Amino acid sequence: MQPLLLILCFSLHIFNTATGASWCYNSQTGSSANCLGPDDWKKVNTQCDGTKQSPIDIDTKTAIYDDQLIPFQFHGYETPYLWNLTNDGHSAKMIPNGNLWITGGNLSRSYKVQQLHLHWGDEQNDGAEHTINKERNPMELHIVHMSNSNAKQDDAMEKPGGLAVLGFLYKKDDSDSANENYKPFIDALKKIPFKGNIISLDKLQLNSIIPELNKLSRYYRYEGSLTTPNCSEGVIWTIFEETIPLSKTQLRTFFQNLYFPPSGNEDPKHMSMNHRPTQNFNQRKLYTSNGEAVLPQCRVLLTTVLIIFFMTFVCC
DSSP: OHHHHHHHHHHHHHHHHHHHSEEOOHHHHTTOTTEEOGGGGGGTOGGGGSSSOSOOEEOGGGOEEOTTOOOEEEESTTSOEEEEEEEOSSSEEEEEESOOEEEETTOSSOEEEEEEEEEEOOSSSOOOSSEETTEEOSEEEEEEEEETTOSSHHHHHTSTTSEEEEEEEEEEOTTOOOOGGGHHHHHHHTTOOSTTOEEEEEEEOGGGSSOOGGGOOOEEEEEEEOSSTTOOEEEEEEEESSOEEEOHHHHHHHHHHOBOOOOTTSOOOBOOOOOOOOOOOTTOOOEESOGGGGHHHHHHHHHHHHHHHHHHHHHO
16 A cells, blocks of 8 residues: 555655756756656647647748738838836847737738747747748747737637737848847847846837848738747748848847746756748648749649650550
């Protein structure tokens, strides 16, 4: 009886340890025994082990052209608003004090901006979450929108299509010239090094930190999830082809000035490599708004058919 009781107590201890642990990224797991990396997020929330998880590798060869993927309309993106920028312990997050929303893009309703955040790498490694044909960009911006038919984000997360996330990839500027539109944002990062730090950015126009709106007609679309626990599925994902240029110095600001929360008596660790590995695509379909993207595949198929036809004719 006593050995059985010991086993039971030990099992309960393991269960409590696992469920009580906080989630983190792979770059943090070596420094905290009570921190669950991406492979173990399913212990934090079972949805993280779902079949429609994000991010993914965008295999452009498999993308299906959809003529319903029309351009978006961006409302309030050009209006200067007050934004609250904070270090939330996992990323730099901005929340607007104003109404910004999107329509179009083959969305069935309008979606309001809730927040935006970023994922980045370190000095040696790129850190975007989505990859394009297995290639990773240095950083990725997510603008999270909630369906206007929902009153709270928690409610939206439980409904298919309740959230729509716009993803933008960054590229290193070859000339290393700074993106001046990012100067207020970059300067503010230096004032929020630790979790819970917050600063206000006044008169920031959202359209100033993304590509020109008339260049956003080409994008990829798929059904996915949030890329952090609770990993809710039913998120409508849009990844744009047009990238955002930043200098190497500007990109360094993110992983050199922000810190993860310290573990125990350890010193705070630089916030770097805060991205989830790509997930299995399973039986989902990837769509593209770019009809030209499928033309090369059609040409190859047509060429193959013509060769077969010609060879058949000659042989006969």
